[in-house]
Amino acid sequence: MTFLASGFLFASLAVAAAIVALHFIVTRQPRAAILPTARFVPDTRATTVAPARRPSDLLLMLLRVLLVLAAGAGLAKPVLTPSRGAEARVILVDVSRSARDSMAIRDSVRAIYRNGDAVVAFDSSARVVTGNVADTLGALRPTTRRGNLSAALITALRAGSSLRDRADSLELVIVSPFAREEFDAATDTVRKLWPGKASLVRVVGPATDTAAGASSLAISAAADDPLAVTVALARTTATAGGLIDRGAIPNERRGMSSEEAAAASAAARPRGAASRQASMQARASEGDIPRRSAAPLIEWPAQTRPRLATQRPVRDTVGGVMAGDAVVVSTFDRQWSFPSDSLRGAEVIARWVDGEPAAVEKPDGIGCVRSVAIPVTPVGDFVIRHDFVRFVASLSRPCAQITSLIPADPALVAKLEGKGGLAPRAAFQPLTDAHSDLAPWLFALAIALAIAELFVRRRGRDTTALARTGKSSASDEARAA
Amino acid sequence: MAAQADEFDEYAALLDAVRGIRWPARSAVRGGIPGAHTSRLRGISAEFTEYRPYRQGDETRRIDWKLFARSDRAYIRLSNDRAILPTMIVLDASASMAFPTATNAKWALAAQIGVALGAVARNSGDPVGLVVAHGEEPLLLAPRMRRSVTHDIIRAVSATRPGGSGPLAPSVSIAAQSGGRLVIVTDFLGDAEELLTVASRLVAAGREVHAVHVIAPEEIDPPSEAAMVSDPEALSVRRALTSDTRERYVAAYAAWRDRIAHDFSDAGVAYATAIVGDETPDHLIRRITAPRGMSATA
Numbered sequence: 001m002t003f004l005a006s007g008f009l010f011a012s013l014a015v016a017a018a019i020v021a022l023h024f025i026v027t028r029q030p031r032a033a034i035l036p037t038a039r040f041v042p043d044t045r046a047t048t049v050a051p052a053r054r055p056s057d058l059l060l061m062l063l064r065v066l067l068v069l070a071a072g073a074g075l076a077k078p079v080l081t082p083s084r085g086a087e088a089r090v091i092l093v094d095v096s097r098s099a100r101d102s103m104a105i106r107d108s109v110r111a112i113y114r115n116g117d118a119v120v121a122f123d124s125s126a127r128v129v130t131g132n133v134a135d136t137l138g139a140l141r142p143t144t145r146r147g148n149l150s151a152a153l154i155t156a157l158r159a160g161s162s163l164r165d166r167a168d169s170l171e172l173v174i175v176s177p178f179a180r181e182e183f184d185a186a187t188d189t190v191r192k193l194w195p196g197k198a199s200l201v202r203v204v205g206p207a208t209d210t211a212a213g214a215s216s217l218a219i220s221a222a223a224d225d226p227l228a229v230t231v232a233l234a235r236t237t238a239t240a241g242g243l244i245d246r247g248a249i250p251n252e253r254r255g256m257s258s259e260e261a262a263a264a265s266a267a268a269r270p271r272g273a274a275s276r277q278a279s280m281q282a283r284a285s286e287g288d289i290p291r292r293s294a295a296p297l298i299e300w301p302a303q304t305r306p307r308l309a310t311q312r313p314v315r316d317t318v319g320g321v322m323a324g325d326a327v328v329v330s331t332f333d334r335q336w337s338f339p340s341d342s343l344r345g346a347e348v349i350a351r352w353v354d355g356e357p358a359a360v361e362k363p364d365g366i367g368c369v370r371s372v373a374i375p376v377t378p379v380g381d382f383v384i385r386h387d388f389v390r391f392v393a394s395l396s397r398p399c400a401q402i403t404s405l406i407p408a409d410p411a412l413v414a415k416l417e418g419k420g421g422l423a424p425r426a427a428f429q430p431l432t433d434a435h436s437d438l439a440p441w442l443f444a445l446a447i448a449l450a451i452a453e454l455f456v457r458r459r460g461r462d463t464t465a466l467a468r469t470g471k472s473s474a475s476d477e478a479r480a481a
Numbered sequence: 482m483a484a485q486a487d488e489f490d491e492y493a494a495l496l497d498a499v500r501g502i503r504w505p506a507r508s509a510v511r512g513g514i515p516g517a518h519t520s521r522l523r524g525i526s527a528e529f530t531e532y533r534p535y536r537q538g539d540e541t542r543r544i545d546w547k548l549f550a551r552s553d554r555a556y557i558r559l560s561n562d563r564a565i566l567p568t569m570i571v572l573d574a575s576a577s578m579a580f581p582t583a584t585n586a587k588w589a590l591a592a593q594i595g596v597a598l599g600a601v602a603r604n605s606g607d608p609v610g611l612v613v614a615h616g617e618e619p620l621l622l623a624p625r626m627r628r629s630v631t632h633d634i635i636r637a638v639s640a641t642r643p644g645g646s647g648p649l650a651p652s653v654s655i656a657a658q659s660g661g662r663l664v665i666v667t668d669f670l671g672d673a674e675e676l677l678t679v680a681s682r683l684v685a686a687g688r689e690v691h692a693v694h695v696i697a698p699e700e701i702d703p704p705s706e707a708a709m710v711s712d713p714e715a716l717s718v719r720r721a722l723t724s725d726t727r728e729r730y731v732a733a734y735a736a737w738r739d740r741i742a743h744d745f746s747d748a749g750v751a752y753a754t755a756i757v758g759d760e761t762p763d764h765l766i767r768r769i770t771a772p773r774g775m776s777a778t779a
Binding site: 030032033034035036037038039040041042044 | 580582668697699700706710712713720721730734737
């Protein structure tokens with residue numbers, strides 16, 4: 001048996017010793033005496049303390065000691081020490097958007113998993129898989145969230161602490177495609193907290209037309225649209241690609257019926273997937289974007305309401321906007337806003353300086369559709385300013401689904417793998433919030449002892465009172481005699 | 482009879498020791514039955530004092546006829562009159578006098594003082610009476626001049642067991658009805674304020690009042706062992722006498738004794754303290770009976 005918080009046990013032992021000591025100290029009144037001038041004695045406390053050879057109230061003392069020890073043992077969280085195996089694994093399973101091939105993920109984990117191992121599923125957050133692991137593994141599906149290896153490693157450390165009593169050595173296994181976006185600045189530091197080497201199981205995602213994400217940037221706009229100039233300048237940027245729709249594509253060219261076009265272009269109505277698909281097909285027929293292309297479609301209407309956005313109650317101005325590391329400082333006439341419910345399933349890719357979303361991205365098939373609510377002024381040199389060109393290039397970077405498939409730098413992966421052997425169990429701190437099955441029983445025992453102590457103490461008080469009454473009546477009789 | 486003999490034997494040595502002591506009045510007494518004390522009246526005793534011219538109404542037999550024959554003038558022969566001084570002794574027999582409980586030394590000393598003062602007064606030819614303030618009903622011995630009065634006093638104090646917590650002032654008032662000298666033997670732990678009031682009134686009326694304060698050494702300097710002490714006259718008063726409180730107790734009791742002595746002396750009462758075991762009873766009696774301005778020597 002081990003105690004998870006042994007300090008409480010030692011404290012209870014100290015308190016029990018103090019109780020025993022107190023029972024050896026007898027508090028009593030001094031001997032009674034007659035003094036006619038007693039009125040001149042100051043009225044103070046009338047008890048003296050003297051040591052006794054035998055403890056007073058032995059039963060009461062035992063009850064109190066047991067009560068304290070039971071409560072202390074309960075707080076110390078005793079656990080029966082389980083039998084330890086030689087080795088256990090903490091398996092980190094990537095279920096983020098980078099891990100497209102869920103079948104491969106599941107197969108890999110099943111091949112590794114043994115009874116007693118801890119499985120941690122992670123995307124942007126990590127959680128330990130509890131219950132029936134086999135069933136949970138079968139239900140694992142990749143999410144749309146970006147993976148975060150740092151969060152997964154921190155959870156792995158906690159899982160390692162929970163496994164320290166089951167195995168002498170712990171192994172860290174990471175099943176993931178190891179995309180670049182899953183690493184962040186803290187990953188290396190957090191990884192160093194896990195002692196020893198990690199086993200990496202790389203799962204490769206399905207083949208994707210990633211090259212389309214790097215296609216040249218196009219714009220569908222009126223001839224005098226000032227953004228066309230910016231797009232021409234942004235084409236020189238390597239990452240810029242996709243199509244910027246300024247709302248100038250004729251409905252006929254989109255391959256839509258007049259009714260569908262009317263429905264799709266109805267003002268202030270968010271277009272549904274059907275109309276968006278129609279729009280994409282229209283562009284595909286036009287030859288701008290290949291069908292099922294991974295390049296982003298950037299809906300940046302010049303006049304009308306952007307997709308997912310609503311009219312602001314009051315138009316205002318804002319002093320800047322940023323997307324990634326591109327920042328544009330200027331005065332923008334802000335007319336649209338993205339309500340919070342419109343952001344469900346979407347990712348904000350540009351924000352105003354006050355934090356409001358300025359552009360959002362929603363996945364669409366293997367690509368994505370972006371909605372931009374940033375006005376472009378034709379006045380001055382705004383559209384040819386370098387920072388605005390960078391901003392447009394940042395807006396037209398490949399879709400997140402594409403970047404999620406970009407593999408990480410081999411050096412980062414090598415750091416993640418680390419060196420050395422398996423992690424010893426002693427390297428992990430025991431969990432302070434571990435569950436103790438014995439603690440509730442000990443607390444119940446303590447409560448029972450407290451009740452018993454109450455009754456015993458009351459009985460002792462009654463006995464003392466009776467004895468005093470007997471003494472006083474005897475003395476009265478003697479006085480009367 | 483054997484018990485009575487024991488009682489008298491107990492006081493025999495004391496009575497022998499005080500046999501020669503005289504107890505003069507502190508001031509001239511009223512006239513009356515001829516006695517040992519100087520009277521305020523000019524009488525016809527053999528002790529000549531002065532002549533006074535005869536006035537109408539004087540008894541003719543008091544005219545000094547020899548002087549009349551020589552001087553042809555009628556003079557009255559005056560002399561100092563002597564009178565008795567009835568003495569009433571009031572003994573406090575309350576519960577506080579039964580201390581220490583093992584020996585009742587305070588009461589024993591008070592009884593010795595009462596018997597001795599009674600004997601001294603009786604030897605001076607004065608009538609002696611006794612009031613024992615014991616409980617609600619005091620024991621009263623009216624002042625008498627007969628020889629057996631000392632035996633009566635001995636018998637009365639021997640039969641008394643101190644107890645109760647009744648006030649002493651009513652007993653003093655009863656004793657004061659007999660006139661003459663009044664002796665109060667008490668520890669003043671009862672109704673000291675009322676007692677002072679009664680005594681002051683008597684002194685103002687020209688009475689000779691003595692107060693003997695009986696104190697046990699255990700009261701002045703109690704044992705150092707911690708004890709829960711209680712007042713025998715007020716059992717609700719229970720205090721812890723420990724090393725912490727002892728010093729304050731001693732100081733408070735001393736201050737109270739000083740205040741009692743000061744108050745009674747200021748009221749004109751002949752105040753004396755009698756500490757158990759501090760001096761021999763005859764020396765104590767000489768100190769009490771010494772005339773004003775004199776102190777007894779050991």
